[in-house]
Amino acid sequence: MIKVYLRYSILVLFLFPNALSSQELFIGISGGLSNYQGDLLNNISTLSQSRAVGGMYAQLYPFPYLSISGGFNFAKIGAADKFNVQPDLRARNLSFVSNLQEGYLTLQIDLFNYERIKITPYIFGGVALFHYNPYTYDTGGEKVFLHSLTTEAQGSPDYPEHPPYKLTNYSLPFGGGITYHVTQLISVGAQLGFRKTFTDYLDDVSTTYPDQETLLQYAGQKSVELTFRGDELNSSAPYPSSTGVRGDPNYKDWYYFTVIKLGVSLSGIHFKTGGKNFGYGNTQRKLSKKKISCPKF
Secondary structure, eight states: OHHHHHHHHHHHHHHOTTGGGOSSEEEEEEEEEEEEEBTTBOOTTOSTTOEEEEEEEEEEEEETTEEEEEEEEEEEEEEEGGGOSSHHHHHHOOEEEEEEEEEEEEEEEESSOTTTOSEEEEEEEEEEEEEEOOEEEOTTOOEEESGGGTTTOTTOTTOTTSOOOOSEEEEEEEEEEEEEEOSSSEEEEEEEEEEEESOSOTTSOOSBOOOHHHHHHHHOHHHHHHHOOGGGTOTTOOOOOTTOBOOOTTSOOEEEEEEEEEEEESSOOOEEETTEEEEEEOOOOOOOOOOOOOOOO
16 A cells, blocks of 8 residues: 555655645644445434544645645544344344555545635535455454455356455545634635545445355355355344345445645735625735936936
């Protein structure tokens, strides 16, 4: 992942060659809650399964209403069937957790001129590159990473329709927020940002249960144990048939962040409203007018 972040950093620097000398450059940090939506959690408003996210960013304003942001987020996502309201999903008894690292580049449109109004709502959209690696805990409490277990027989010659999934993927971030410039140097804000992904395996769940014997020979006993976990709640529950539904491949997974942002201006931006100086707007030097007389010899 270090190589991924280095590449993303080079891209940001390439797009912002004059960022350090800009008069509209902010840097900052963010922190808040991260959530996931997928086969183990359909409700995007739940707080019971929220995790933490933190990040850092740089924001460049080439125009008063338009800015370009680049940064990194470090989050954790997860969900468990035991919190589901549907009895059949609780009986499935699957769960996952994943650390998630993201690098992003977005365009932001302010609804008001940030040089004239200290508080403004905004919308944004862009592209992101993220890495994840889902894991769970077995009955003995041991942490087990799921990707290598191929719980749906991904990559098996018996299931060519189940290719292995990649742990590094692209997403499309978008959302909105509000920013308030407290002083000449400091701004604070709140943001809700959604990420549309192109994978259905954030939670390691997507399609049907593979044949038990085939999975045993291909991936081993631990894979069989963590593919079907209904027997942990009901010892008499049989392993599902190979056509048994484990997840829904028709809908890709999402993750999203609700954060508070704290920014610092590197250029002492000054805002003005109707000619009244609030100490935040670009000051203009007034040159004194002097009469130029003829030279004397």
